[in-house]
Amino acid sequence: MTDRFAARRGVLAALPLLLLPLGPAKAHAILEESDPPDRGRVKAGAVVFRLRFNSRIDRARSRLTLTGPGGAKAVVAIEAEGAPDIVAAKAVLTPGAYVLRWQVLAVDGHITRGDVAFVAVER
Numbered sequence: 430m431t432d433r434f435a436a437r438r439g440v441l442a443a444l445p446l447l448l449l450p451l452g453p454a455k456a457h458a459i460l461e462e463s464d465p466p467d468r469g470r471v472k473a474g475a476v477v478f479r480l481r482f483n484s485r486i487d488r489a490r491s492r493l494t495l496t497g498p499g500g501a502k503a504v505v506a507i508e509a510e511g512a513p514d515i516v517a518a519k520a521v522l523t524p525g526a527y528v529l530r531w532q533v534l535a536v537d538g539h540i541t542r543g544d545v546a547f548v549a550v551e552r
């Protein structure tokens with residue numbers, strides 16, 4: 430009886446050590462590179478957005494939202510094709526200041542989000 434109790438306590442004490450490494454084993458998505466870059470400039474007109482992450486992205490469960498001059502907000506459709514760590518989209522932009530907000534689901538099941546601010550200038 431005493432032996433069994435001690436053994437159970439031993440198992441319980443070991444649990445936190447076993448659980449700790451499981452969480453951060455796979456990283457969630459971090460933006461490594463973007464086109465346009467944050468605080469960058471693009472020429473107004475047809476623009477291709479390209480965001481590269483450190484991990485594979487579930488594009489169907491990710492989203493790009495573009496806030497334009499005057500605060501107008503629109504969801505931008507993510508291209509279905511391409512490398513699994515790239516999120517790409519196309520838009521036609523008038524000159525002005527924009528914020529591209531990305532929200533992506535990584536293979537580890539975690540959602541991350543961030544902003545890329547840029548300015549579209551006259552051609």
Ligand SMILES: [Cu+2]
Nearest residue numbers: 456457537539
């Ligand atoms: Cu994660």
